Amino acid sequence: MQRVTISIDDDLLSELDAFAGERGYASRSEALRDVVRDFLASRAADSDERCVATVSYVYDHERRDLSRRLAQLHHDHHHLSLATLHVHLDHHDCLEIGVLRGKASDVRALANAVTSQTGVRHGRLDVIPESRLPHIHHEHGGHSHGGDGRGDEHA
Ligand code: NI
Structure with missing residues (x-):
């Protein structure tokens, strides 16, 4: 994980803090990561992925x-x-x-x-x-889930 510094307006920051508080996030970083993840996922939703x-x-x-x-x-x-x-x-x-x-x-x-x-x-x-979803592998040539040597994560 990397640490980055961002500049953000006071108003936007207080909205972020309110959101993080409502949802019970432990930190701003965690809240921001989820917001970014959601945004990127919604962009991917229009693709062929x-x-x-x-x-x-x-x-x-x-x-x-x-x-x-x-x-x-x-x-x-x-x-x-x-x-x-x-x-x-x-x-x-x-x-x-x-x-x-x-x-x-x-x-x-x-x-x-x-x-x-x-x-x-x-x-x-x-x-x-x-x-x-890092454990999903796309070539299911049988029933082998997770080909990264970590075995079955579903146990
Ligand atoms: Ni019904």
């Missing part, structure tokens, strides 16, 4: 045909859609969290198709580029 992602949204399951259309979108992209968590929030609203994996631009297109359906609210996509 492979990623894992979650798309979350709320919808009214009584709205005509909507549940079926959402399920259809996930089925049509089963190579991207790994799993969906469904929570019945109350008599009307459902919260769904889809776990997606694939090329970032494809993942974003599917997430947009889901969250832009009429009746879907609070749509949000979070993308983690695989390049930021």
